[in-house]
Amino acid sequence: MSKSPLLIEIESFLEVSGMAATTFGQKAVHEWRLVERLRDGGDVTTRTAERIREFIAQNRPRPGERTGRGGSGRVAA
Numbered sequence: 001m002s003k004s005p006l007l008i009e010i011e012s013f014l015e016v017s018g019m020a021a022t023t024f025g026q027k028a029v030h031e032w033r034l035v036e037r038l039r040d041g042g043d044v045t046t047r048t049a050e051r052i053r054e055f056i057a058q059n060r061p062r063p064g065e066r067t068g069r070g071g072s073g074r075v076a077a
Contacts, residue, residue: 006049007038013056028055 003011014021014035025034029044029051038044044052 004038004043006044006052007035009056010035010038010052013060017059017061024055027059028052 010024013019014024019027021035022032025036026032028034029048031037034044034052
């Protein structure tokens, strides 16, 4: 089974941001199991997908910055 385009976008965001999947779900749409559900083949409404994409666009880290793990958010080079 292939991943949905939305899940691919989410996984990419998680990788570059360092944010935990549960944190992402909670912050994006107030559903901490969101990513787990999508990984298991679940789906979301069009409006929820829009909210997720808006969250990603507004929270994409700048180069060299990670948002998901305590501290300043900066990664040492």
